[in-house]
Amino acid sequence: MSRTLAGPTDHVVVVGAGLAGLSAALHLLGAGRRVTVVERDDLPGGRAGRLDLAGYRIDTGPTVLTMPELADEAFAAVGDSLYDQVDLIPLHPAYRACFADGSSLDVHTGADAMAAEVERFAGPAEAAGYRRLRDWLQRLYRAQMRRFIDANFDSPLGLLNADLARLAALGGFGRLDPRIGRFLNDERLRRVFSFQALYAGVPPARALAAYAVIAYMDTVAGVYFPRGGMNALPRAMAEAAAAAGADLRFGQPVTRLERSGARVTAVVTDAGRIPCDAVVLTPDLPVAYRLLGRRPRRPLALRHSPSAVVLHAGTDRTWPQLAHHTISFGAAWHSTFDELTRAGRLMSDPSLLVTRPTTTDPGLAPPGHHLHYILAPCPNTDIGPDAAAWSDLGPRYRDTLLRELERRGLDGIGAAIEQECLITPADWHAQGHAAGTPFSAAHTFAQTGPFRPRNLVRGTENAVLAGCGTTPGVGVPTVLLSGKLAAARVAGAPGRGGPRSRRSRPSPTTTVPGRTGAVSPSGPGPDRTAPASEGRAG
Numbered sequence: 001m002s003r004t005l006a007g008p009t010d011h012v013v014v015v016g017a018g019l020a021g022l023s024a025a026l027h028l029l030g031a032g033r034r035v036t037v038v039e040r041d042d043l044p045g046g047r048a049g050r051l052d053l054a055g056y057r058i059d060t061g062p063t064v065l066t067m068p069e070l071a072d073e074a075f076a077a078v079g080d081s082l083y084d085q086v087d088l089i090p091l092h093p094a095y096r097a098c099f100a101d102g103s104s105l106d107v108h109t110g111a112d113a114m115a116a117e118v119e120r121f122a123g124p125a126e127a128a129g130y131r132r133l134r135d136w137l138q139r140l141y142r143a144q145m146r147r148f149i150d151a152n153f154d155s156p157l158g159l160l161n162a163d164l165a166r167l168a169a170l171g172g173f174g175r176l177d178p179r180i181g182r183f184l185n186d187e188r189l190r191r192v193f194s195f196q197a198l199y200a201g202v203p204p205a206r207a208l209a210a211y212a213v214i215a216y217m218d219t220v221a222g223v224y225f226p227r228g229g230m231n232a233l234p235r236a237m238a239e240a241a242a243a244a245g246a247d248l249r250f251g252q253p254v255t256r257l258e259r260s261g262a263r264v265t266a267v268v269t270d271a272g273r274i275p276c277d278a279v280v281l282t283p284d285l286p287v288a289y290r291l292l293g294r295r296p297r298r299p300l301a302l303r304h305s306p307s308a309v310v311l312h313a314g315t316d317r318t319w320p321q322l323a324h325h326t327i328s329f330g331a332a333w334h335s336t337f338d339e340l341t342r343a344g345r346l347m348s349d350p351s352l353l354v355t356r357p358t359t360t361d362p363g364l365a366p367p368g369h370h371l372h373y374i375l376a377p378c379p380n381t382d383i384g385p386d387a388a389a390w391s392d393l394g395p396r397y398r399d400t401l402l403r404e405l406e407r408r409g410l411d412g413i414g415a416a417i418e419q420e421c422l423i424t425p426a427d428w429h430a431q432g433h434a435a436g437t438p439f440s441a442a443h444t445f446a447q448t449g450p451f452r453p454r455n456l457v458r459g460t461e462n463a464v465l466a467g468c469g470t471t472p473g474v475g476v477p478t479v480l481l482s483g484k485l486a487a488a489r490v491a492g493a494p495g496r497g498g499p500r501s502r503r504s505r506p507s508p509t510t511t512v513p514g515r516t517g518a519v520s521p522s523g524p525g526p527d528r529t530a531p532a533s534e535g536r537a538g
Contacts (some may be wrong), residue, residue: 018046023483199443201305
């Protein structure tokens with residue numbers, strides 16, 4: 001059993017209505033706790049926020065959902081169901097990969113469809129290698145999920161279990177690039193199953209093979225898009241929490257925590273004081289540690305993941321070669337990662353993600369118009385240009401990216417843009433994200449599992465952290481799990497309180513902005529050009 005908070009935990013204040021905070025709130029409600037959620041934005045979502053711009057409904061964070069069963073687990077804690085509340089559309093293909101040589105590959109999550117596509121793309125030997133790789137990815141996931149990903153650690157000794165031996169036998173502690181190369185010879189295919197390591201902030205050549213579990217989520221488990229955009233998920237979670245009795249307070253930045261010795265006794269917002277028995281903090285680590293007034297000692301400073309420049313573009317046309325998700329790979333590969341993680345330079349030959357959500361949900365744009373999300377990884381502000389430099393660099397880099405996309409076949413994209421929002425590391429920095437990156441601490445070996453910043457903070461008896469900076473890490477599935485793990489630190493392992501049935505719920509104490517028929521206590525938020533951060537406190 002992992003450690004739980006000492007003392008009373010009847011009333012828990014969750015700081016932040018992002019995915020982590022809402023997951024924690026639902027699991028805590030299911031365990032019988034009284035829950036208050038405070039969020040400085042006027043809408044739920046945090047990093048998975050929404051920007052309304054002249055008829056375009058823009059997701060400011062994640063663009064797809066994988067492992068929906070983890071979100072459903074949070075709904076189930078209060079007797080609800082994700083699938084009753086959110087219309088999930090499976091994506092076929094999950095991705096389209098386009099390469100510098102002009103070739104392209106549709107990435108399917110079904111085994112037979114993907115094997116056929118790989119055979120068309122690279123021949124029967126590679127298709128057979130793909131089937132072996134798929135089997136390995138499935139076994140790798142089973143070896144990691146229960147005891148390494150969905151797990152609280154009190155010390156590195158928690159790693160010593162039977163699944164550690166299984167993970168080692170699968171080659172999980174080797175390097176990712178060579179391991180993928182055991183199954184696939186085609187260098188283009190190897191990219192498709194290893195680029196996900198960048199999500200974890202580590203180049204494929206240096207990442208542990210265990211991080212191929214991200215490729216499992218992206219290429220095997222299924223990829224989905226909620227109708228109405230990704231922000232539909234946190235809106236539905238907030239509504240489920242309100243229906244289960246949570247007190248949701250939007251538009252209320254947290255200014256400080258009151259303490260009595262080692263215990264937090266109240267959360268103070270600009271609207272008043274909220275007494276509590278325990279608190280779950282979901283802001284990025286620097287903000288959470290500032291509120292707590294203490295930062296855990298580490299032998300080495302945290303290393304942060306690369307950041308990203310994102311251009312949200314509402315256009316009067318689109319390009320048929322784009323799928324919902326299109327990865328446009330440059331010719332360069334290893335040098336690109338060196339630029340992002342060591343040299344601190346912008347990619348000289350960029351690999352880009354272009355998302356066209358209106359492929360799946362045309363209602364996200366005005367009739368006859370289209371929405372495009374262009375993401376370019378870039379160095380974080382620790383090793384690359386600082387936040388101040390991006391005021392001039394951002395617009396110039398935006399133009400560079402559009403010229404590159406024109407060169408790669410998106411003719412006239414610059415002229416087609418009617419509405420846009422450019423997000424750079426300066427925006428992430430302004431939202432309180434360390435090193436100007438929304439992807440938090442990199443998943444190096446020394447920052448993974450029991451070595452990642454703990455969700456319990458020494459010197460505070462009744463505070464728990466959640467979000468991508470703590471256990472288990474970055475990404476929608478893991479952030480949802482971080483909320484569940486935080487709730488387990490408060491209330492013990494799931495099952496003690498049991499889910500509450502829909503019929504037994506008390507009346508909601510608030511309504512949820514952004515849902516049909518709901519009214520925000522602070523009114524709708526204005527259009528924003530800066531990204532929302534998960535669980536922002538101040």
